[in-house]
Amino acid sequence: MRENLLLEEAQEVLLNQARPLGEAMVPLTEAWGRVISRDIRAGANIPPFNKSPLDGYALRASDTKKASPSNPVRLKVREVVRAGFMPEQEVIPGTAIKVMTGAPLPAGADVVIKYEDVKEGKHGIEVYQPLKAGDNIILVGDDITQGELVSVRGSLVNPALAGLLASLGLSEIPVFFPIRAAIVSTGDELILPFEPLTRGKIYNSSLYTLAARCRELGVLPAVLGNVSDKAEAVAGCLQQGLDTADIVISTGGVSVGDYDVVRNALLELGTEIIFWKIRMKPGSPLIAARKDNKIIIGLSGNPAAAMVSFDLVAVPVLKKMMGQDQLLPRKIKAIFLDRFDKPSPERRFLRAQLHRRNGMDFVRLTGGQGNGVLKSLVACNVLIDVPAGSGPLKTGQQVNAYITGNINESYQDDLRSSLMRIAY
Amino acid sequence: MRENLLLEEAQEVLLNQARPLGEAMVPLTEAWGRVISRDIRAGANIPPFNKSPLDGYALRASDTKKASPSNPVRLKVREVVRAGFMPEQEVIPGTAIKVMTGAPLPAGADVVIKYEDVKEGKHGIEVYQPLKAGDNIILVGDDITQGELVSVRGSLVNPALAGLLASLGLSEIPVFFPIRAAIVSTGDELILPFEPLTRGKIYNSSLYTLAARCRELGVLPAVLGNVSDKAEAVAGCLQQGLDTADIVISTGGVSVGDYDVVRNALLELGTEIIFWKIRMKPGSPLIAARKDNKIIIGLSGNPAAAMVSFDLVAVPVLKKMMGQDQLLPRKIKAIFLDRFDKPSPERRFLRAQLHRRNGMDFVRLTGGQGNGVLKSLVACNVLIDVPAGSGPLKTGQQVNAYITGNINESYQDDLRSSLMRIAY
Numbered sequence: 001m002r003e004n005l006l007l008e009e010a011q012e013v014l015l016n017q018a019r020p021l022g023e024a025m026v027p028l029t030e031a032w033g034r035v036i037s038r039d040i041r042a043g044a045n046i047p048p049f050n051k052s053p054l055d056g057y058a059l060r061a062s063d064t065k066k067a068s069p070s071n072p073v074r075l076k077v078r079e080v081v082r083a084g085f086m087p088e089q090e091v092i093p094g095t096a097i098k099v100m101t102g103a104p105l106p107a108g109a110d111v112v113i114k115y116e117d118v119k120e121g122k123h124g125i126e127v128y129q130p131l132k133a134g135d136n137i138i139l140v141g142d143d144i145t146q147g148e149l150v151s152v153r154g155s156l157v158n159p160a161l162a163g164l165l166a167s168l169g170l171s172e173i174p175v176f177f178p179i180r181a182a183i184v185s186t187g188d189e190l191i192l193p194f195e196p197l198t199r200g201k202i203y204n205s206s207l208y209t210l211a212a213r214c215r216e217l218g219v220l221p222a223v224l225g226n227v228s229d230k231a232e233a234v235a236g237c238l239q240q241g242l243d244t245a246d247i248v249i250s251t252g253g254v255s256v257g258d259y260d261v262v263r264n265a266l267l268e269l270g271t272e273i274i275f276w277k278i279r280m281k282p283g284s285p286l287i288a289a290r291k292d293n294k295i296i297i298g299l300s301g302n303p304a305a306a307m308v309s310f311d312l313v314a315v316p317v318l319k320k321m322m323g324q325d326q327l328l329p330r331k332i333k334a335i336f337l338d339r340f341d342k343p344s345p346e347r348r349f350l351r352a353q354l355h356r357r358n359g360m361d362f363v364r365l366t367g368g369q370g371n372g373v374l375k376s377l378v379a380c381n382v383l384i385d386v387p388a389g390s391g392p393l394k395t396g397q398q399v400n401a402y403i404t405g406n407i408n409e410s411y412q413d414d415l416r417s418s419l420m421r422i423a424y
Numbered sequence: 425m426r427e428n429l430l431l432e433e434a435q436e437v438l439l440n441q442a443r444p445l446g447e448a449m450v451p452l453t454e455a456w457g458r459v460i461s462r463d464i465r466a467g468a469n470i471p472p473f474n475k476s477p478l479d480g481y482a483l484r485a486s487d488t489k490k491a492s493p494s495n496p497v498r499l500k501v502r503e504v505v506r507a508g509f510m511p512e513q514e515v516i517p518g519t520a521i522k523v524m525t526g527a528p529l530p531a532g533a534d535v536v537i538k539y540e541d542v543k544e545g546k547h548g549i550e551v552y553q554p555l556k557a558g559d560n561i562i563l564v565g566d567d568i569t570q571g572e573l574v575s576v577r578g579s580l581v582n583p584a585l586a587g588l589l590a591s592l593g594l595s596e597i598p599v600f601f602p603i604r605a606a607i608v609s610t611g612d613e614l615i616l617p618f619e620p621l622t623r624g625k626i627y628n629s630s631l632y633t634l635a636a637r638c639r640e641l642g643v644l645p646a647v648l649g650n651v652s653d654k655a656e657a658v659a660g661c662l663q664q665g666l667d668t669a670d671i672v673i674s675t676g677g678v679s680v681g682d683y684d685v686v687r688n689a690l691l692e693l694g695t696e697i698i699f700w701k702i703r704m705k706p707g708s709p710l711i712a713a714r715k716d717n718k719i720i721i722g723l724s725g726n727p728a729a730a731m732v733s734f735d736l737v738a739v740p741v742l743k744k745m746m747g748q749d750q751l752l753p754r755k756i757k758a759i760f761l762d763r764f765d766k767p768s769p770e771r772r773f774l775r776a777q778l779h780r781r782n783g784m785d786f787v788r789l790t791g792g793q794g795n796g797v798l799k800s801l802v803a804c805n806v807l808i809d810v811p812a813g814s815g816p817l818k819t820g821q822q823v824n825a826y827i828t829g830n831i832n833e834s835y836q837d838d839l840r841s842s843l844m845r846i847a848y
Contacts, residue, residue, distance in 0.1 A: 028617055029647075032636035047626055053726070053795055055680055082653065083725075084613030086624040101679055101725060102613050104624050115680060143797045150799070158829070159640060160801035163633030163727060167626070167798060171618035189508030189526050193452055194595035200510040200528050202471055202591070209587030212456035216583060223453075229506065255525055256479055256539060301507075301525060302477070303587060330835040333783065359757065361783065371477055373567045374591060375574070377584035403835060405582070408827050411754040 002275040007347070010278045011316055011328065014288055017274070017295055020323040021177040021246060028166055031157045033218045034175035035323035040151040045141035046167050050105040051083075053138050057118060057125055058109035059096040061133040072119070072126035081106065096125055105137055112136035144168065154325030176323030182241030183210050184224040186234050186253040186262060187301055192226065205374055206251040206299075206306045213310060219318050229253060234265035242269075242294050246321060249314060252301030255285040262298040263287055271296060279388065280347045282371045283309030302371035308349055308383060311404040329402040332382070334361035340369075340386075340393040347388040351380040352401065354410040363401055381405030426699040431771070434702045435740055435752065438712055441698070441719055444747040445601040445670060452590055455581045457642045458599035459747035464575040469565035470591050474529040475507075477562050481542060481549055482533035483520040485557040496543070496550035505530065520549055529561055536560035568592065578749030600747030606665030607634050608648040610658050610677040610686060611725055616650065629727045629798055630675040634734060643742050653677060658689035666693075666718050670745060673738060676725030679709040686722040687711055695720060703812070705772045706795045707733030726795035732773055732807060735828040753826040756806070758785035764793075764810075764817040771812040775804040776825065778834040787825055805829030 005013070023037035052058065059075055067073040075096040078089045083102030091097050091108035099105070099112060110133040119126040144150060150164060157165075157173070165173055183206075190204040191197065204226055211221035222245045227237040234253065241248035253262040254276075266273055271291040278286050282305030287298040297314050299306040316327040332354075340350060352363040363384055367376030382401040386393065393399065429437070447461035476482065483499055491497040499520040502513045507526030515521050515532035523529070523536060534557040543550040568574060574588060581589075581597070589597055607630075614628040615621065628650055635645035646669045651661040658677065665672035677686040678700075690697055695715040702710050706729035711722040721738050723730040740751040756778070764774060776787040787808055791800030806825040810817065817823065 028632060029635070032639055044621070047796060048621065049624070055684070082613075083611055084624055084653075101684075102611065102626070138794060138796050142792065142794055143799050151802075157636075158802065159633045159636035160731065160798060160804065162636040163629035163731070164798050164802060166617050166632040167629035167727065169617045169619075169621055169627045171616075187507055187526065189506075192595075193590050193593045195593075197468070197472065197593055200473070200508055202526070203593045205587035205591035208452060208590040209583045211453070212581075212583035212586040215456055229508075260479070260525075303591065307584065307587070326833060330832055332780075332835050356756075359785065368566065370562060370566055372471060372562050374584060374588050375567050378575075378582065378588060380584065403832050406830070406832070407835075408754055408831055409750060411756050411827060411831075 001273045004277045004279050005275050007278055007280050007312060010275060010286070010288070010313055013274060014295065014313065014317045015320055015327065017290060018317045018320040020321060021179060023174055023176050025172040026175050028162065028171050028173055031165065031173040031175060032159065032162050034157050034178070036151050036153055036155045036157060036174065037176045037323055038174040039149060039153055040165070040170070040174070042144045042146055042148045042150050042168055044168065045146045046144040047138055047140060047142060050140050051138050052099040052101060052103050052105060052112045053136060054112065055101050055115045056099060056112045056136065057096040057115070058091055058099045058106050058112050059127070059131070060091055060093060060109060061111045061131045063093060064127050064129065064131045067127045067130055069128045072128050074124050074126055076124045079106070110134065154323060156324060178218070178220055179247065179318065179321045180220040180222050180245040181214050181318065182222045182224055182245035182248045183207055183214070184237050184241060184248070185226050185251045185301070186229055187226065188229045190226040205303045209303065209307050209374070210249060210251070210310060213307070214318070217315065217318055218322060229261055231261040231264035231268055234261050235268045238265055238296060239269055242291055242296070247294060247318065248296040249310070250296070250298045251306045254287045254298045254300060266296065266298070278309070278313070280349060282349065283312070284346070286313060300371070303374045304351070304377055305371045307374070307377055308351070312349070312383070312402070329404055332361060332401050332403060333398055334363040334382070334401055336384070336393050336397050336399045337362040337395060338365045338393070339395055340365065343392060344386045344390040345388065348386040350384040350386060351376040352382050352384050353379050354382045354401070354403070354407050356411045363399060381407050381410060425697045428701045428703050429699050431702055431704050431736060434699060434710070434712070434737055437698060438719065438737065438741045439744055439751065441714060442741045442744040444745060445603060447598055447600050449596040450599050452586065452595050452597055455589065455597040455599060456583065456586050458581050458602070460575050460577055460579045460581060460598065461600045461747055462598040463573060463577055464589070464594070464598070466568045466570055466572045466574050466592055468592065469570045470568040471562055471564060471566060474564050475562050476523040476525060476527050476529060476536045477560060478536065479525050479539040480523060480536045480560065481520040481539070482515055482523045482530050482536050483551070483555070484515055484517060484533060485535045485555045487517060488551050488553065488555045491551045491554050493552045496552050498548050498550055500548040503530070534558065578747060580748060602642070602644055603671065603742065603745045604644040604646050604669040605638050605742065606646045606648055606669035606672045607631055607638070608661050608665060608672070609650050609675045609725070610653055611650065612653045614650040630730045633727065633731050633798070634673060634675070637731070637734060638742070641739065641742055642746060653685050655685040655688040655692055658685050659692045662689055662720060663693055666715060666720070671718060671742065672720040673734070674720070674722045675730045678711045678722045678724060690720065690722070702733070702737070703771055705770045707736070708770070710737060724795070727798045728775070728801055729795045731798070731801055732775070736773070736807070736826070753828055756785060756825050756827060757822055758787040758806070758825055760808070760817050760821050760823045761786040761819060762789045762817070763819055764789065767816060768810045768812065768814040772810040774808040774810060775800045776806050776808050777803050778806045778825070778827070778831050780835045787823060805831050805834060
């Protein structure tokens with residue numbers, strides 16, 4: 001068993017153990033949020049035929065060479081073609097075929113003119129301008145060419161990809177198996193939100209935080225509940241997790257004290273302990289083990305520490321098991337717009353929010369940084385990475401941070417003067 | 425009926441019509457992804473008592489004043505307190521109480537020293553340094569103070585908020601009703617992915633794109649399917665949407681041609697048509713109507729146009745109906761790292777991807793910009809807003825864009841030389 005790893009070592013060791021579970025074909029309607037398990041090539045052109053992008057008339061550009069407002073060209077309309085139907089006629093010189101948006105381009109036509117740009121008469125239309133061959137035609141294969149690679153293994157199916165796969169006529173999609181994570185909290189002090197609060201007890205939040213985080217990631221949470229601080233009880237519960245889920249996440253019982261029992265439970269279960277403790281704060285007392293090719297990650301019992309280390313250590317593992325190809329959180333540089341007066345003898349992650357203003361990235365702390373403080377995680381979307389041996393952080397200094405939440409709301413084009421004052 | 429609105433007018437008109445449906449209490453386990461319907465104040469302090477953040481000994485700082493490595497202070501250990509249990513004794517001068525992580529601080533103690541920093545003997549411990557009162561104690565209310573506002577109406581329940589609400593012992597959460605959006609596509613040319621492709625037909629993608637986009641937003645999609653281009657059939661289908669959902673989204677049948685039938689269907693149903701057409705490309709032929717306080721939005725039948733106008737026009741409406749307080753997409757400025765040679769007589773939205781490099785925002789087109797091209801939406805996370813009357817866009821020019829997708833993956837700290845070459 002290794003001890004006191006760097007975060008990056010811990011990530012690497014665990015990612016080396018993690019594997020996607022397998023793959024299956026699922027109905028397209030179930031594919032959103034899943035991960036493509038095989039490269040997908042287009043079996044056909046999209047669109048499958050040349051078509052009109054608008055309501056208008058398909059004709060021959062050569063017929064309009066001499067057209068002008070004072071000398072319009074008159075064309076006989078041979079047919080009306082709606083989307084979904086094939087033209088029965090051909091466009092021969094001196095004629096046009098009316099086409100609706102999406103209708104196939106009739107043979108013989110090489111241009112479409114907008115409905116609004118012609119004058120319609122009883123027997124035909126008048127065109128007032130010379131047209132350029134190829135205008136207003138969507139060519140066969142304009143969106144997708146037959147054989148083209150449309151999605152690669154490891155891609156998350158987003159709404160546009162779901163539509164793209166539909167447009168190829170794919171009703172079943174190869175995706176990786178979904179994964180199930182068992183979640184259990186250890187601690188005699190823990191009660192559930194519907195229980196009355198008695199002296200010395202606290203409401204467990206980590207089960208809810210981690211279950212919601214799993215749902216957000218597309219992982220099915222199997223919430224096993226709270227278990228007492230006894231190695232036997234914990235072992236039973238972890239084994240239940242191993243039996244019913246693909247990975248087990250626990251909180252609590254991983255630090256150095258007498259009653260810290262997860263390690264004993266893991267030994268009792270005959271798991272191979274991979275490492276214990278990561279050189280970072282919060283979340284240092286993290287234990288990782290393996291049994292029957294399933295990973296067990298024991299997080300700190302402190303709610304904020306549990307969530308921070310979940311995001312940095314467990315999330316990449318879950319993503320790899322889901323088959324995703326983007327595993328580690330994105331790293332950014334930003335300007336620290338706050339104060340943090342404590343030195344950091346150990347590497348420290350601070351809960352912060354990205355503020356993008358006037359083309360620059362700023363980060364501000366989202367509140368107290370204590371291990372138990374969950375409040376500051378609600379608005380947190382980045383974790384500032386403070387290197388071991390750092391002194392206090394000063395306003396205006398550059399910091400590194402990892403993106404762990406949605407940063408879309410961090411963009412604001414209204415500049416707040418207070419921020420500007422500090423920044424410049 | 426108004427015609428040819430600015431996008432911003434269309435958004436405003438529709439947002440003025442949209443309302444949240446109502447509110448309900450739901451179990452905390454169901455709250456993730458929902459929107460808080462009432463401000464929530466803490467009913468208690470968190471933590472509810474002073475506690476130890478680590479495994480150690482609770483003692484009186486004044487006892488350690490003269491402690492040093494050569495002259496340790498010896499304290500008798502009176503009791504061991506585990507998390508979840510109350511101390512039975514008090515710390516009196518000359519004594520200490522062993523406390524586990526999370527255990528309540530015993531009366532009389534004003535500091536906790538780490539387990540590793542003392543020497544444990546048979547009857548007591550030795551302390552080698554003077555301690556400062558208050559160190560290593562998590563004070564009652566450290567995370568949340570009783571009465572504090574913990575969440576406001578309109579907040580989306582994210583994982584940390586779910587945990588925070590759990591930590592307050594809230595097992596039921598006030599949230600807005602979920603909303604259901606009926607989705608229907610009109611068009612005789614449309615077939616579903618499991619049908620064989622016949623001449624003149626195309627696979628419908630919009631049902632799948634829009635249903636997935638709804639799921640992503642937390643809206644329940646009710647997919648009604650494809651309906652033929654006949655006003656009666658469309659009217660029947662829209663009425664079914666009105667009967668079974670809270671908002672109806674259709675695609676197709678909204679442009680100027682003969683067979684464009686959604687408007688006729690809306691009139692047949694006796695709906696009030698709010699506006700028709702928006703001055704933008706793609707997605708211009710959009711129709712909005714209302715019946716029985718329900719909104720109907722008819723989008724273009726072109727797959728890309730449908731999705732772009734869904735994101736810009738329908739998504740803010742859906743978010744308001746869900747009770748959210750952040751409705752419009754965020755606007756950013758970025759440097760255009762591509763070429764777009766067409767002029768834009770009309771306002772135009774280009775599908776692009778944000779690339780954040782070296783502290784700057786760049787945008788690149790994600791592919792073809794034709795109305796039917798869905799491929800370029802797969803990697804699109806911003807829409808470049810090209811003002812009406814613009815000429816071709818040049819590499820390096822500044823553009824405005826709206827964030828419509830996840831931009832987390834747009835951050836890269838590895839700089840690609842090709843990008844840098846163009847940028848500088």
